[in-house]
Amino acid sequence: MKVLIVDDEKNVLDVIKILGKWEAQGITKILEASRGEEAKILIEKESPEIIFTDIKMPGMNGLELMKWLDSNSYQGKVIFITGYNDYSYMRQAIKHNSFDYLMKPIEADVFNEILKEAVIAWQRDFVETNLIEENYIYNKIVTDACTGETYDMNNLLLSLPEANRYDMTLLSFYHMHYSEPEIKSLANKLSTQRLGNAYSLQTYHNLCLVVTLENEWVTIEKWLSEHMESPVRIVASEDPQPLKNLPTVFKMLKTKLYNNQFRTVYQSTQLDQVSQIQDIVSFVDNYYMEDISLEKLSNLFFLSREHISRKFKQEKGMPMSKYVTNLRIKQAKCWLRGTDETIYSISVMLGYQDEKFFSKLFKKVTGFTPNEYRNKKDEVIG
Known part of the structure; x- marks a missing residue:
């Protein structure tokens, strides 16, 4: 791991190099720059994970350097160094997403604590970024397999515990409640316990394919009932299958799903x-x-x-159809008595595209045609 120190005062550079407990934090190389322009060259060449930079320097200052880093999507951690106890500097530092700041004169304990926190934060971000990229690759492989595209089965095997056959299960989520983080959480649960993995299908945004070791479905169903806020439809392969059969199994599971041959898992508190x-x-x-x-x-x-x-x-x-009809006729009465809307407009607003059908239905329920009902404004009728 590399650290870059940017400051136009050589004594500050020397002090920081002496104060830092570099080896303890896994720092293997310390880079120095006395100007922002010099720092840019080093950053492009060395890609340091952590940067300590003075805010006020001749030429390109620390804030301008930070803007340049932002424009180049820098993923490391930046700590500002300043001798100015000025809120405007702190506000600018916060605006540009700096990790932290140090006040001169620099205290050893404070410096090393911030260094330690920056290293931990960078390592956490690095792991998360790799996981996101890795999940994207695996999800794409599975999506390609399910859509008939060429896919790399050997690469996919890396995301699964070693086995000759796997249970394959398709999950379908009510689209309004579909949650990518929940799928990632399930995938993490499976992979951590070496039970299998869960893959979001990129061309079917409400579907997830779960591949697990044989006879581990009970674990998955229990997890779903405890964590998913909305019901989940599940369709499972009848027998464990080798991974090479994944495209065929997916087609079979999708057909069963669309033919309503599924089970539904509810959250344990929503039964x-x-x-x-x-x-x-x-x-x-x-x-x-x-x-x-x-x-x-x-x-x-x-x-x-x-x-x-x-x-x-x-x-x-009463049947639902009659209940809906009664609600619509009730609303029609309100509009006929309280507005000048045409019969056709009222018919369409209520969901009937055929005015004649609506008029017949209205008369069947009320005993009056819509026009007759509207014209009897002064009479008390239902």
Whole structure:
């Protein structure tokens, strides 16, 4: 690991070199520069992980150097050195995302504490950046395999515990609740315990493919029920498969998913059926003017159409279709009495594209055509 010290005062450079406990923090090379322009050349050549720079120097000062670093996407840690107890300097340092700052005269304990923290922060960022890049590569390999593209199976094997066969499971998330961090957390859980891995599919943004050792699915399902806030649909391969079969298995799992041949895992605290059906009723109450069907509700709430139909009727005492119709007719009455909107406009706003159909339905429910109802403004009618 390399450190660059930038200061136009040679005595400051010498003091810092003496004060620093470099070896203890894994610093193998110390670079020096007395000007910002000189520092730029060293940074481009040596790529130091940590930079200590004076704020006020002739020519390019420390703040200008920091702006240049920002423009070049510098990933290291920058600590400003200043003899000015001036808030404006500190504000500028914060603005440009400096790691910390040191006041002159520099105290050994303070300096080494900041050095230690900078090294730890850089190492943490380095690991996280590598993980992100590594996950992106593995996710892309799996995505390529699933979409019929050429993929590197040997590279993919590096992300999995060694085995001849694996269980493969497809997870489908309700898109409004899909959370990339949750998938990363599951992937970390699996890889840390050497059970397998989870891959986000880049062309299917609500799908995740989980590859695990045989008979480890119980561990995954338990994790899902404890951590996922929304229900998750799962489709699993019937038998363990060699990794080379991944493209074929994915197609089979996706077909099963689209044919509603899936199981649903709920969060352990969200198994209350009453709460679920109340959520559905609330949804219908809010969106009754839109195209609502049992199929749409089934996709949104991860419940079968038959279950929703039966529970909805138990909750409201009528089929959902009749409940929606009643809400629409009630709203139509308000608009007919309280606005000058045309019958056609009211029909469309309520979700009926055919005005004649709407008029017939309105008369069937109320006993009046929409025009008759509107014209009876002075009469008390339902």
